[in-house]
Amino acid sequence: MIILFLLIGILFGFILAVSLRQKKPSQPQGFPQQGPIPQQNPSYLEDKIWYETELDFLFKFNEKLISAFGYQDAVRCITEAAHNFLSIERTVFLTWDKNSEQFTLACAMGWGSNRSQSPLVIGKDSISGFVIHNREALVVADLSRESYLNNLNKEEYLQKAFISVPVIYKNEVLGVLHVCDKKAPGPFTQREASVVMSIARVGAITLQNVRLYEQALKRAEELRIAYDELKEMQDKLTQMEKLKAIGQLASGVAHDIRNPLGIIIQGVSYLEHITPPAEKEQLETLSMIRDSAQRADGIVVSLLDFSRSTKLELRPEEINSILENCLNLVKTELKHIKVTRQIQEGLPKVPVDKNKLMQVFINLFMNAAHAMPGNGELTIRCFLKKTEEVIIVEIEDTGTGISEENLKRIFDPFFTTKGPGKGTGLGLSVSQNIINLHKGIMEISSQVGKGTKVTVTLRISK
């Protein structure tokens, strides 16, 4: 008895396997409107096994589709499903763009690696166009015999037997899915066509979702960029307002503070002159008073720089000689530091405000010196970037470096990491402002423990 059941089981299995692989011969026809698909005299068990296989396949396909990452991945998943389920020769997915009214190859399987890589664009005067115009599947046994399709551009990759299914979501055409077989003895069966249609229906929902998701992501990205631009603009405006306020304050304050400072410095000088050299304590005290007055003067000077960093007196100058002048002025501060020059000779003159540019370079050299309290190396490069018509000045030190957090605020007025009395936090913001006025660029990169590089880009023409 058991053996008998086993034999029956094997027999049904064999019948099913044959029916799945074989295309039954049939007249060419559209599906489903173009006449009924011929009955194949299916037995109940055969049907049951078929439906279970189909259900199982669609279930797995669904699972896979849900986890698709992005539009392209979803298209590949759909194409792959149709291709693998029917074990056919070629499967192609074309995306429809309603604006340009064209199809673009989105995914192809069984088409040779070379062909599938090249972009393929097809107009609506094609079989694909015919399918999406009719909004229904087309099932054909032999394309070459379909006279009613003759006036259409028969896409070169379409083979003898094929199913073409529009991929539509809520009236919106997303694309078309073709499955083709050259070697098939006949057309695809109704069941096979149903599976391809199911794949297209389920696929359409996912494609639409993915498309909306990608659009939302794109919109979010656009919003983020717009926000960043606004933020940057606002920061610049705030910075300008700060500069303006500081500038107004500076001119007023400079006069009122520097007059008494001048008196202190002159007074201390006089007292130093009349104090006998033996009175060391008195002389030390006077020296401290003078140093403090000069420190206060330094702060006033920084404020003055703010008030004046708005107008330029441009004259053609040699950047190399400005750099040399500045190095000469700060040589005392750089005496423990190895200075390396990588200067390109014969550079064209650049229209700059010499005094202001000197202020920038001196400030940068002093910062480098402060970052290398023991010793270190300062490299100064100056070269022409012909393609962009700019001269680049790089000032690189091997100092303590600047943390990423501090780097973000490095150009903020009054931001300083130097100790009290050692910096006003105005140097770099004034310097950047001066370079901006020259329509140049000042950039800083740094690594903690390795050093800092400041790059100043100056345009050769005004």
Add this chain to the structure above:
Amino acid sequence: MGKKKILIIDDEENFCNLVKKNVEKTNEFEVYTATNGDDGIKLIKELKPDLILLDIIMPGLDGGDVVSLIRSDNSIKNTPIVFLTSLVRKEEDGYQAGFTKGYSLLAKTVTVRELIACIKQNVI
């Protein structure tokens, strides 16, 4: 040959007096002071100084007015002038704009040594 005559015109009386003391200690100069533009002009005509140290921002006649008056009077128009001001950097004696163009500029917080060097350089 007698000492060179320096006139300082500045509304800060204490500043004038201390500059006088510091410059005179060199024994090379005689320093006179005026604390406003009107007094300054009178002294220039009277003393015919070899150099004027002139403040820019002053009540009444300011530094610019004083320069105009000097330059319009043939008897004193060639007197050298050094501006002493709070509105420049120490390094900026090259900063030249407006009526200060062509003149030396010194920051008020200048050291005595720098001040004397500048006087020697500009005095007739």
